[in-house]
Amino acid sequence: MKTLISSDVRLLANLIQEGKVVVFPTETVYGIGASTKNEVACLRVYEIKGRPKDNPLIAHFHSIEEIEKVCVLGELGRKLLEKYAPGPLTLILPKKDKFLFPKELDTLAVRIPKNPVIREWIKLSGGAISAPSANLSGRPSLTKLADVVRYFDGKVDGILIAEEPSYGIESTVVSLVGEHPALLRPGSIESKELKIILPELVFPNPFETLPVESVSHVPLSPGTKYKHYAPSAQVLLVSTDEFVQSLKAGFDPKATAWIGFSLSSNEEKGKVLSERKDVLSKEGEGSLEFDHFSFVSTNEEYTSKLYAFFEACDLAKVQTIICETPKPGKGWEGLINRLEKASLRK
Ligand code: TXA
Ligand code: MG
Numbered sequence: 350m351k352t353l354i355s356s357d358v359r360l361l362a363n364l365i366q367e368g369k370v371v372v373f374p375t376e377t378v379y380g381i382g383a384s385t386k387n388e389v390a391c392l393r394v395y396e397i398k399g400r401p402k403d404n405p406l407i408a409h410f411h412s413i414e415e416i417e418k419v420c421v422l423g424e425l426g427r428k429l430l431e432k433y434a435p436g437p438l439t440l441i442l443p444k445k446d447k448f449l450f451p452k453e454l455d456t457l458a459v460r461i462p463k464n465p466v467i468r469e470w471i472k473l474s475g476g477a478i479s480a481p482s483a484n485l486s487g488r489p490s491l492t493k494l495a496d497v498v499r500y501f502d503g504k505v506d507g508i509l510i511a512e513e514p515s516y517g518i519e520s521t522v523v524s525l526v527g528e529h530p531a532l533l534r535p536g537s538i539e540s541k542e543l544k545i546i547l548p549e550l551v552f553p554n555p556f557e558t559l560p561v562e563s564v565s566h567v568p569l570s571p572g573t574k575y576k577h578y579a580p581s582a583q584v585l586l587v588s589t590d591e592f593v594q595s596l597k598a599g600f601d602p603k604a605t606a607w608i609g610f611s612l613s614s615n616e617e618k619g620k621v622l623s624e625r626k627d628v629l630s631k632e633g634e635g636s637l638e639f640d641h642f643s644f645v646s647t648n649e650e651y652t653s654k655l656y657a658f659f660e661a662c663d664l665a666k667v668q669t670i671i672c673e674t675p676k677p678g679k680g681w682e683g684l685i686n687r688l689e690k691a692s693l694r695k
Contacts, residue, residue, distance in 0.1 A: 609673025
């Protein structure tokens with residue numbers, strides 16, 4: 350299949366109108382979308398991703414008014430969207446228009462992407478666009494155009510080129526359809542902020558974003574209950590002390606990669622890094638083309654680099670990725686959730 354790779358929103362909107370599938374960037378991660386009104390096109394998205402059929406899609410809208418036409422917003426929904434939309438927040442709302450995908454559910458996940466170019470594209474597409482993250486099911490979501498092209502060129506009808514994701518993890522998902530508002534998936538908009546509007550916010554434990562009817566009520570081992578966002582390499586989530594120790598010894602530097610805060614400023618630790626780089630460059634094999642070290646200074650920077658680093662590590666056939674635990678405070682919630690999922694053994 351020939352894939353149209355273009356920044357022309359009109360051309361890419363035409364594809365959606367024709368029932369085609371298009372990959373596009375949002376402020377969180379890339380999405381793979383089709384018209385919410387077109388069930389056949391939405392089902393193709395599942396095929397391309399290899400996604401289980403019982404995992405519903407988020408409908409992406411260009412305005413609050415458009416959401417209100419098809420869903421019951423309620424006072425809380427309105428307040429949340431007025432504060433956080435457009436932005437990385439997905440709400441599960443009661444559906445008014447039962448013909449929207451997925452037809453079997455009486456709820457709809459909705460969100461408004463931040464980038465105005467993407468909203469313009471959604472508007473030109475003539476309605477909402479249903480899209481999961483653009484990745485093969487179970488793998489980390491994608492945040493770089495080059496990775497998107499590698500996976501999806503020839504498999505989808507179009508790839509929309511626009512500003513790349515900056516947040517780096519998927520949106521926060523809040524359900525407003527149960528007895529209490531529930532945080533189904535942590536993300537960049539954190540529970541502490543949400544609680545200002547939703548003092549009764551509950552946290553299903555463990556975090557699980559599948560609809561209740563598709564989740565077995567028999568207790569499962571964590572490995573089967575969680576949905577993974579994992580690279581092929583083994584991910585180790587470690588304390589700062591363990592992280593620094595791992596740089597000094599115990600891991601083959603050619604088969605290992607590190608992402609974290611330590612080594613960014615401290616001179617002593619910086620020396621360790623340069624020693625390891627010496628080892629890498631001496632051993633050659635082109636391994637320095639791939640930088641085995643990704644140093645970050647904030648949780649937000651860590652979040653925005655994480656999935657792209659996982660992809661780069663898999664491409665370089667790294668076997669182990671050592672991740673330093675995030676810093677307590679802002680940006681911790683979504684990041685620790687994704688790191689924990691990625692580090693669960695398959
Ligand atoms: O940032 C994001 O949310 C990205 C971009 C592309 O918007 N999308 C994304 O989609 O991460 P996806 O499909 O990977 O995750 C959507 C989550 C899934 O865990 C799904 O189970 C849940 O939202 N979800 C969708 N519709 C739902 C519904 N009606 N009830 C409960 N959960 C729902
Ligand atoms: Mg996903």
